Each structure stands twice: as C-alpha cells, then as structure tokens.
Amino acid sequence: MVAAFGKQLKLLRQRAGLEREAFGRLVGYSPSSIASFEQGRRIPSPRAIEKADRVLDAGGVLMALKDEVARAQYPAFFRDMAALEAKAVGLCEYAIQVAPGLLQTDEYAQAVLRQRRPVLDDGVIEERLTGRLARQAIYTRRPAPLLSFLIEESVLHRPIGGRAVLRGQLEQILLVADNRNVDVQIMPTDREDHVGLDGGFTMIDMNKGKRLAYTESQEASRLYSDHVKVHELGARYGILRAQALTPRESLSHIEGLLGET
Numbered sequence: 383m384v385a386a387f388g389k390q391l392k393l394l395r396q397r398a399g400l401e402r403e404a405f406g407r408l409v410g411y412s413p414s415s416i417a418s419f420e421q422g423r424r425i426p427s428p429r430a431i432e433k434a435d436r437v438l439d440a441g442g443v444l445m446a447l448k449d450e451v452a453r454a455q456y457p458a459f460f461r462d463m464a465a466l467e468a469k470a471v472g473l474c475e476y477a478i479q480v481a482p483g484l485l486q487t488d489e490y491a492q493a494v495l496r497q498r499r500p501v502l503d504d505g506v507i508e509e510r511l512t513g514r515l516a517r518q519a520i521y522t523r524r525p526a527p528l529l530s531f532l533i534e535e536s537v538l539h540r541p542i543g544g545r546a547v548l549r550g551q552l553e554q555i556l557l558v559a560d561n562r563n564v565d566v567q568i569m570p571t572d573r574e575d576h577v578g579l580d581g582g583f584t585m586i587d588m589n590k591g592k593r594l595a596y597t598e599s600q601e602a603s604r605l606y607s608d609h610v611k612v613h614e615l616g617a618r619y620g621i622l623r624a625q626a627l628t629p630r631e632s633l634s635h636i637e638g639l640l641g642e643t
Contacts, residue, residue, distance in 0.1 A: 383447070383450050383451060383453075383454055384422045384425055384451060384454050385422035386447075387419075387422070387426075387444070387447050387450075387451050388419055388420045388421055388422040389420070389422075390443065390444065390447070391419055391420050391434060391438075391444065392420040394434075394438040394440050394443070394444070395416075395420075395438060397438075398437075398438050398439070400438075401413075402416040402417060402420075405437070405438075408433075408437045409430060409433040409434055409437055410430075410433070411430065418505070423505065424505055424508075424509070425451060425454050425455050425509045425512070426451065427512050427516070428448055428452055428516065431444050431445065431447070431448045431451065432445065432448070452513070452516065453465065454509075455509050455510065455512055455513030455516070456510070456513045457510065457601065459598065459601055459602055459603040460598070460603060462603075462605060463584075463586075463596050463598075463603065463605065464513070464517065466586050466588070466594065466596075466605075467517060467520070467586070468517075468520070469588065469589075470527055470586050470587060470588060471525075471527050471528070471587050471588060471589060472527055472528040472529070472530075472585075472586075472587030473527060473528075473529050473530070473584060473585070473586060473587070474529075474530040474532070474584065474585040474587075474616075474619050475530070475531050475532070475582075475583075475584040475585075476532045476578055476582045476583055476584070476619060476622060477531065477532070477533045477534065477537060477582055478534045478537070478578070478581060478582040479534075479537065479582070480494050480537060480540070480542065481533065481537055481551055481555065482531050482533070483514050483517060484517055484518055484520060484529070484531075484558075485531060485551075485554060485555050485558055485566075486514065486515075486551065486554070487547075487550050487551050487554045488511070488515060489543055489547045489550060489551075490542065490543055490547050490548075490550065490551040490554075491511055491514050491515065492507065492511055492543070493542045493543025493544075493547055494542055494543075495507045495510055495511060497542065521558070521561060521564075526561075526562075526563040527563065527587075528563050528587075529561075529563060529564045529565070530564075530565045530567070530619075530623070531564070531565070531566045531567070532567045532568075532569060532578075532619070532622055532623060532626055533555075533566065533567070533568055533569065534568075534569050534571070535568050535569060535570050535571045535635075536571055538552060538568065538635075538636065538639055539639075549640065552636050552639060552640050553640065555636060556633060556636055556637065556640075559629070559633055565629045566629060566632055566633065566636075567623060567626040567627055567628065567629055567632045568626060568627045568631075568632040568635055568636070569622065569625065569626040569627075570626070570627060573625055573626075575625050576622075576625060577618055577621045577622055577625065578618065578622050581597065581599060582597070582598075583595060583596065583597045583615055583618075583619075584596045584597075585612075585615060585616055585619055593612050593616065594606060594607055594612060595611065595612045595615040595616070
C-alpha cells in the first residue's frame with residue numbers, strides 16, 4: 383500500500399510539472415522526504431496527504447488512500463486494534479510496563495520506542511511516533527468515548543527518557559484526566575490483593591453493545607471475541623478497579639509525585 387501510494391504521488395507530481403524541491407516547498411517537506419514518500423521508504427502523515435492532494439489537484443485520489451496509508455504507520459500486530467480503537471465507544475486499558483499510548487507525550491513515546499531491541503531505524507521510529515500520537519485524536523471525537531486507564535504505580539516511577547521526560551508524562555496524565563469522559567486509576571505497588579498478575583489487557587466497547595478484548599506481549603497480539611473470555615477479562619478489570627486507588631485518590635497521588643520531582 384505504501385509503495386503504491388508513493389508511485390501514485392510521483393505520477394501526480396510529474397503530471398503537475400513539479401520537481402521534488404518545488405513540490406516540497408509547497409507541502410512543507412524537503413526534497414529527500416518527498417523522495418522517501420515516493421519510494422515507499424517513509425509513510426506520510428494524514429496532513430501531508432491532504433496537502434499533497436490539494437497542491438497536486440488530485441481530485442481526492444490521494445485522500446482516498448489516506449486511511450490505508452495511516453494503518454501502515456502501526457506495526458502489523460497492532461493494526462487491527464488501531465482500527466477498532468478509532469471506532470470504539472469505550473476503552474478500558476490496564477497498563478503494567480509503560481504509560482498507555484493514548485496518554486503518552488511525544489518525548490515519552492519516542493523514548494519508549496528507542497528502548498526497543500533489536501534497534502528500530504530512525505525512520506521507523508518516526509512513523510510509529512506519528513501513528514501513536516495520531517491515535518490521540520480520540521479525545522476530540524464526538525460523541526466522546528468513555529475511557530478508563532488503570533496504571534501500575536511502578537510506571538509512574540520508571541524514568542524512561544530521563545526525569546524531565548517522566549515529569550512531562552505525569553503532567554500529561556493529569557491534563558488528560560481532566561476530561562469528563564476519562565478516568566485514570568493507579569494500582570499501588572503495596573497492594574496485597576491484585577488480580578492483574580497475568581498481564582495487561584484492553585477492553586473495547588463497540589456500537590450495539592459488542593465487546594472485545596485485546597492483549598499484547600513481545601510484538602504479538604491477540605483479539606478476543608469469544609463471549610466467555612471477554613466476560614472473564616471484563617470482570618477482572620472491574621475487580622482491578624475496585625482494588626486500585628479511586629480516580630480522585632489517583633490524581634492526588636500523581637500530584638504528590640510531581641511535588642517530589
């Protein structure tokens with residue numbers, strides 16, 4: 383898909399009689415970036431596609447490919463989840479290692495991606511970063527989906543990217559939690575009762591009452607639609623919420639951590 387989009391972009395640019403440098407100035411990219419787009423080595427952002435379609439008078443040809451190209455920003459194991467997330471009426475995510483992607487700052491997300499081994503190429507990091515931040519458009523959707531984030535306390539102490547990056551991440555969590563459709567809860571490390579020891583997962587609520595569950599580990603993912611398994615994970619999330627700090631207590635806890643840094 384990315385290669386096909388690149389070929390189409392090149393044909394339209396040539397039809398318009400524009401060299402890469404001139405076209406790049408019109409859309410805000412360097413000639414090398416335009417070459418990367420055309421050769422399928424880099425995935426353009428949705429905004430870049432919109433600009434290119436307008437500048438090249440493509441009549442919506444490039445725009446028609448925008449969603450499919452956007453899917454390519456995500457690693458293969460996450461693409462189905464990204465599509466469901468964009469349409470969900472509710473999400474409940476239990477995060478055990480890092481802050482949920484929907485809450486991550488640019489700096490924190492980049493730091494997380496740079497921790498990957500084998501090492502990711504800079505171009506891949508840029509693509510995944512763009513995709514991860516694009517997911518946060520969920521906060522501007524109307525009607526607003528109901529979002530619940532349950533985060534292990536250890537995540538709030540793990541200085542991925544450095545102390546300044548962590549501080550910015552904690553501030554971001556407080557900022558997002560100010561939305562009326564968002565609840566953030568912290569699971570204290572010293573809890574004696576904890577039903578989430580099998581790992582993190584996400585509950586996905588779709589239209590017409592359909593509910594799914596998603597798990598991810600070591601670049602492998604699984605989507606559950608079986609009623610029994612989905613009900614089991616949904617019940618587990620409910621118990622975890624009861625065992626964790628309340629939303630109000632959780633935000634106070636994060637504010638206290640910010641006061642210490």
